[in-house]
Amino acid sequence: MLSTPSASFTITLPDTLTIRSIASVRDDLLQAIQDQDTVIVQVPADAQADLSFLQLIESARIYAGTAGKRLALESPVEGRLLSLLQRAGFAEDMSADDAGFWLHQGEIQ
Amino acid sequence: MSFPDPIAVFRTEAAELLEQIETGLLDLNHDLADKEQVDAVFRGLHTLKGSGAMFGFEALAAFTHHCETAFDQVRKGIVPATHDLVTAVLGATDHMRALIETPNGDHEAASEVLLAGLRAAVAAAADPSQTPAAAAPAKPQDVGYRIRFSLPANAMANGTNPLGLLDELAELGTCRIRADKSDIPSLDLIVASDLHVRWDVELLTDQPRSAIEDVFIFVMDEMQLDIAALSPNPAAAPAAVPAVAAPVSSATPAPVVAAPTPAPALASAPAPAPATAPVPAETRQNETKQAKSAENVRVPAERLDELMDRVGELVIAQSRLSQLANSSADLQLRAVSEDVERLSGELRDTMMVLRMVPVAHLFSRFRRLVHDLAIETGKKIELITEGETTEVDKSVVERLADPLVHLVRNSCDHGLETPEERIAAGKPAAGRIYLTARQQAGEVIITIRDDGRGINRERVRAKAEASGLIASNATLSDQELLQLIFQPGFSTAQQVTNLSGRGVGMDVVKRTIDALRGTINVASQNGEGSNISLAIPLTLAIIDGLLVRVGNGRYVIPLSAVEECLELSLDEDMRSRGRSFISLRDSLVPFIRLRDLFRTGTKPDPFQKVVVISTGAERVGLVVDQIIGDHQTVIKGMSKLHHDVATFSGATILGDGGVALILDVGHLVAAGQQQEAQLRAAG
Numbered sequence: 163m164l165s166t167p168s169a170s171f172t173i174t175l176p177d178t179l180t181i182r183s184i185a186s187v188r189d190d191l192l193q194a195i196q197d198q199d200t201v202i203v204q205v206p207a208d209a210q211a212d213l214s215f216l217q218l219i220e221s222a223r224i225y226a227g228t229a230g231k232r233l234a235l236e237s238p239v240e241g242r243l244l245s246l247l248q249r250a251g252f253a254e255d256m257s258a259d260d261a262g263f264w265l266h267q268g269e270i271q
Numbered sequence: 272m273s274f275p276d277p278i279a280v281f282r283t284e285a286a287e288l289l290e291q292i293e294t295g296l297l298d299l300n301h302d303l304a305d306k307e308q309v310d311a312v313f314r315g316l317h318t319l320k321g322s323g324a325m326f327g328f329e330a331l332a333a334f335t336h337h338c339e340t341a342f343d344q345v346r347k348g349i350v351p352a353t354h355d356l357v358t359a360v361l362g363a364t365d366h367m368r369a370l371i372e373t374p375n376g377d378h379e380a381a382s383e384v385l386l387a388g389l390r391a392a393v394a395a396a397a398d399p400s401q402t403p404a405a406a407a408p409a410k411p412q413d414v415g416y417r418i419r420f421s422l423p424a425n426a427m428a429n430g431t432n433p434l435g436l437l438d439e440l441a442e443l444g445t446c447r448i449r450a451d452k453s454d455i456p457s458l459d460l461i462v463a464s465d466l467h468v469r470w471d472v473e474l475l476t477d478q479p480r481s482a483i484e485d486v487f488i489f490v491m492d493e494m495q496l497d498i499a500a501l502s503p504n505p506a507a508a509p510a511a512v513p514a515v516a517a518p519v520s521s522a523t524p525a526p527v528v529a530a531p532t533p534a535p536a537l538a539s540a541p542a543p544a545p546a547t548a549p550v551p552a553e554t555r556q557n558e559t560k561q562a563k564s565a566e567n568v569r570v571p572a573e574r575l576d577e578l579m580d581r582v583g584e585l586v587i588a589q590s591r592l593s594q595l596a597n598s599s600a601d602l603q604l605r606a607v608s609e610d611v612e613r614l615s616g617e618l619r620d621t622m623m624v625l626r627m628v629p630v631a632h633l634f635s636r637f638r639r640l641v642h643d644l645a646i647e648t649g650k651k652i653e654l655i656t657e658g659e660t661t662e663v664d665k666s667v668v669e670r671l672a673d674p675l676v677h678l679v680r681n682s683c684d685h686g687l688e689t690p691e692e693r694i695a696a697g698k699p700a701a702g703r704i705y706l707t708a709r710q711q712a713g714e715v716i717i718t719i720r721d722d723g724r725g726i727n728r729e730r731v732r733a734k735a736e737a738s739g740l741i742a743s744n745a746t747l748s749d750q751e752l753l754q755l756i757f758q759p760g761f762s763t764a765q766q767v768t769n770l771s772g773r774g775v776g777m778d779v780v781k782r783t784i785d786a787l788r789g790t791i792n793v794a795s796q797n798g799e800g801s802n803i804s805l806a807i808p809l810t811l812a813i814i815d816g817l818l819v820r821v822g823n824g825r826y827v828i829p830l831s832a833v834e835e836c837l838e839l840s841l842d843e844d845m846r847s848r849g850r851s852f853i854s855l856r857d858s859l860v861p862f863i864r865l866r867d868l869f870r871t872g873t874k875p876d877p878f879q880k881v882v883v884i885s886t887g888a889e890r891v892g893l894v895v896d897q898i899i900g901d902h903q904t905v906i907k908g909m910s911k912l913h914h915d916v917a918t919f920s921g922a923t924i925l926g927d928g929g930v931a932l933i934l935d936v937g938h939l940v941a942a943g944q945q946q947e948a949q950l951r952a953a954g
Contacts, residue, residue, distance in 0.1 A: 181427050181464050188463040195458065213433055217455055218463055225458035249434050249441075251448035251470055 170200035172236065177206050179215035187215075191222050195231050204236040211243060213250055220252075223263065238266040277430040281326040285371050288319045289364050290635060296357050296364075297638045303352040312360070313342040318489050319367065321439065325432040325489075331370040334382050338363050341393050350396040358646075359385070359392040361639070413444065413475050415501030416483060421469040422494050428464045431490055437470065439486040444476030473501065572665060575626055579812050582615075582622045583905035586813060589615040590903065590926030619813055619903065623664070626812070630708045630717070631659035633668050637679050637706060644683040651690050651701035652683055658708035663715045667807055670787055671717065674780040678719045678803055679704060681777065686723035686801055696798065698722065714789075714831070715809055720802040726795040731755055753793035757781035788920040790937040806937070816904035816923070818931065819882065820897040822871025825931040827904050827923055828893065832884040832936040836898055839879040853881060853892055861943040862892030868918070884936050891943030893934070906933060 173194045175187060194201045203219070205211075219235075226233035239247060247253045247264060261267040292315035299308040316339040324332035338360050344350045363385050370378055418440065422433060437448055451469040461467070474483065483498055484491070589611050596608035634656045641654040663671075687693075687702030694700055705720040728749075735741045735755045747755075755761060759778040784791050789807035808814070808829075816827035817836075839862075843853060852859045862881055866873065876896040883892050906921045913919070920935040 184463040188458065188461065192458050212427075213466070213468070214427060214463060217452075217467055218458070218461070220452050220455045221461045221463075221467075222458045224455065228457060246434075249437055249448075250468070251437065251450035251472075252452070254447055254449040 170202050170232075171198040172202040172204050174204040175206065175209065177209050179205070179209050179211035181212060181214045184214040184218055188218055188221075191218070192225070195222065195226050195229065195233060198231070200232040200234075201226070202234055202236050205239070205243065207241065209243065211246055213246075216246065216250055216252055235263065235266070239264050277428075278326060281322060281328070281430060282371055284322065285319060285331075286368075288315050288322075289367060290632075291315050292319070293361065293364055293639050294635055296361050297642060299352055300354060300357045300642070303354070303357075309342065309345050309352060313339065313346050314485065314488060316342055316360075317485050321435065321486075322430075322489050323371075324435045326430045328371060328374050330374060330378060330382075331367060334363070334370060334378075334386070335367060337386050337389060341389055344393065345396075350393055353392065353396045356389075356392040356396050359389045361642070363389060413477050416474045416476070416480070417497075417499050417501050418472040418474060418483060419470070419497045420472075420487065420494055422466055422490060424462075424465040424467070426466050426490070426493070433466065433468070433470070436486055436490070437472070440472055440474055440483070443478045443482055443486070444474055446472055446474040446476075448472050575665070579622060579626065582619055583813060585615050586619060586903045586905050587924050587926070591928070592926075594926040616903065623813065626664050626666075627662035627809075628665045628668055629660050629662050630668060630715070633672060633675070634659050634706055634708070636672070637675065640676065640679060641683065641704065644680065648683060649689065650683065650687055652687060653701050653703045654679075654706060655703060656706045661708035661710055661715060663708075663807070663809055664812065666812075667715070667787060667809070670783060671805070671807065674783045674805070675706075675717070675719070677777060677780050679706070682719060682721040682723065682801070686721040686725075688724055692724075710809065711806075714806045717805045717807065718802060719805075720800060722800040725797045725799055726753060726756065726793070726801050727797070728752055728795075734761065750793065753795060754791070756793070757791065788935065788937070790941075812906060814904050814906060816902045816933065817882065818899040818902040818925075819880075819893075819895040820899055821865040821869055821895050822873040824869065824871065825899065825925065825929065826865070826895075827902060827931050827933045828882055828884060829904075829933070829936055830901060834883045834885050834890065837881045837883065837892075839881045839894055841877075844879065855883065855890075855892075860890050860892050862894055863939060863943055864894045866894070866896065884940065889940050889944055891940045893939065902931075904931075904933065 171194055173190060176183065179187060191201075191203070203222075209215075222233055225231075244253075252260075252264070256264070258267075292312055295308045295312040295315060299305055299312065302308070316335055320332045320335040320339050323329075323335060341350075341356065341360065345352050345356070350356075366378070366381055366385050369376065369381075420436075422431060423429075426433065440446055441448070449471045451471060452467075454469065455461070455467040476482070480498060480500075484496075487494060487496055589608075592608050593612055596605045599605070637656070638654055641652050644650075645652040682704050687704070688696065688698075690700040693702060703722045705718070707718045707720070709716050731752060732741070732747075732755075735752075735758070736743050738758075738761065740755060740758050740761065741747065757777050757780060761777065781791060784805055784807070787807050789805055792804040792806070793801070794804075795801040808831075815830040817830050817833050819826050819828060837853070837855075839853070851862050851864070853862055854860075860883060866875055873896075880895050880898050881892040882895060882898065883890055885891075902923075902925070904923045907923060908921055909916065909919065917938050918935055919932045920938075921933045923931050923933060925931055
């Protein structure tokens with residue numbers, strides 16, 4: 163689902179972000195980044211996510227970076243998503259860039 | 272191409288795992304000190320738990336975890352294996368099946384009851400004279416490992432959950448998990464369902480290396496896994512690993528927020544093994560496992576059935592081609608036709624081998640059945656199986672399961688006596704049931720024999736007369752009398768039990784065996800036991816047949832039953848009128864004139880032929896007008912309208928598009944023997 167705040171697009175992801183639905187999330191996200199300069203990703207607080215979601219967001223970051231676009235999470239991950247990040251080993255050895263993106267540490271947005 | 276449903280694949284594999292676990296448990300029950308079986312059961316439970324979690328069967332995974340933990344304690348020597356513990360886990364395997372079958376069902380109460388039983392069995396197994404501290408083995412020192420692994424790209428799509436593996440590693444001790452994201456492609460290139468991440472895990476654990484390998488046991492064949500000891504001095508590792516590992520296992524997000532900046536402790540972590548360092552046994556082991564996994568391919572059974580159908584069609588088409596070629600003068604066409612005939616024959620033989628499975632798989636389930644029945648009846652029962660390597664077409668094996676269950680149940684419940692009765696009769700307290708299989712002339716013979724009380728013939732006759740199955744004082748051969756037990760509603764059991772005695776079951780056996788074109792032979796001796804033999808064709812798909820003509824119709828006789836072909840001379844034909852016997856090497860063989868049996872209304876050919884067929888020791892001759900020759904026969908079932916027509920077991924399509932009926936050898940031999948018995952009785 164796409165909406166248009168003043169200076170950026172916010173894409174609200176569905177509640178289920180698992181391998182079963184990840185292909186369509188990928189298509190929506192790719193479309194949003196291709197169409198917009200800045201895309202804000204809103205992840206529902208109670209979203210059910212798995213590793214494929216983390217991969218996809220990392221993949222989107224690479225694409226946005228290469229295309230000179232800006233991609234950000236609307237809010238830092240917490241709760242289940244943060245736990246997922248830790249379990250998957252994405253929270254270990256985080257670069258400042260990663261920490262900025264996922265946890266909104268340092269300068270972001 | 273369609274891909275199999277991963278849940279269905281899991282269910283199939285889980286069923287196999289549960290069978291392996293049960294086999295291990297039953298073996299362990301015979302020898303509680305068998306360490307190999309303890310390990311096998313543990314591995315099975317561990318794999319089931321892991322794969323269950325991967326495929327979303329959370330309740331199964333949680334329940335199995337408790338059984339796995341119990342066997343882990345046995346494995347480590349903390350508690351000994353006991354019969355009660357084995358029985359508790361055997362009961363749990365049934366519950367696991369229910370959790371697999373109906374994962375969303377209400378299983379909580381049943382789970383609690385079983386787990387309470389399991390806990391009690393474990394507690395009873397532990398030596399009460401020792402304090403827990405004294406009983407616990409000395410805690411081994413923690414050892415650091417570096418574990419690097421990657422899974423195949425399609426791992427997640429196939430149902431593997433990498434997070435489950437990481438969680439299991441985290442349970443082994445303190446660990447730091449780093450995802451290697453360098454292979455993740457850009458969003459425009461990514462296949463989102465593929466796995467693009469590898470992992471590098473540092474683990475500090477008191478568990479042996481095998482515990483780490485066990486985590487990957489289910490995916491070992493398809494993955495890359497390196498396990499290396501981090502440092503020979505375990506004291507160096509603890510300081511480094513826990514410092515950064517804590518957030519990983521923490522449920523609260525706070526500590527992790529601080530994690531992004533690399534912790535200094537990480538720098539002091541022992542250096543990883545250089546990439547060029549010889550990675551010893553693990554890698555070689557993986558290579559060997561990968562090589563082994565390539566030797567076997569799991570194929571869904573329905574694909575084999577589809578392939579069999581195609582081969583059947585090919586055989587029919589080849590038959591048409593042969594007929595065309597034989598009626599043509601074109602030598603090249605004939606040569607090609609012969610090549611195609613040879614190749615289709617080879618293809619058929621290869622196909623038949625693919626469909627053959629050993630009966631061991633079928634027999635293994637009876638060990639559990641007998642174990643349970645022994646408990647239920649209070650009898651001591653030993654099951655002895657022989658000939659497990661005998662191979663039968665898979666469709667035959669599938670359909671034999673139910674009849675055998677009925678027969679084994681019947682032996683346990685009615686055949687075998689109680690230990691007291693056996694001792695009084697001068698027998699060992701434990702009764703024996705023998706389940707054997709062997710091949711004999713295109714058939715598999717499966718025998719269920721017990722050393723129990725035998726079938727009471729007087730009671731069978733009385734019951735049959737009372738039920739109106741036979742007339743009072745009817746003359747029956749011994750076999751006919753014994754075969755009455757397969758009549759619907761027939762039971763001589765004086766008590767109806769949970770197991771048998773309702774007269775339901777033995778008629779099911781007869782119907783199933785008939786449908787398989789098989790025969791049942793019963794033998795019994797009072798006080799010494801019973802012996803029930805099932806003779807079943809090895810295959811239900813394609814057979815070699817002998818094509819014959821009777822009148823204007825063509826018929827197929829299964830070649831495996833054909834002993835020899837003779838000419839019925841006019842003299843012999845004339846002499847035999849009224850008696851229908853031929854003399855064959857000093858023995859009289861009854862024969863049946865198929866022309867009369869089928870009421871063809873045609874005149875007999877001047878030189879008729881006799882095809883002598885047999886089922887084991889019994890022989891009968893079939894008089895036909897012409898022997899056309901051998902024929903690869905693709906068996907087609909009879910239509911519902913003709914399903915109960917005796918004498919024919921199926922039909923086949925001939926090369927010219929005509930239909931030939933396949934003769935039911937068992938039925939014809941029985942008819943011939945009956946004819947012989949009647950003539951002998953008449954003097």
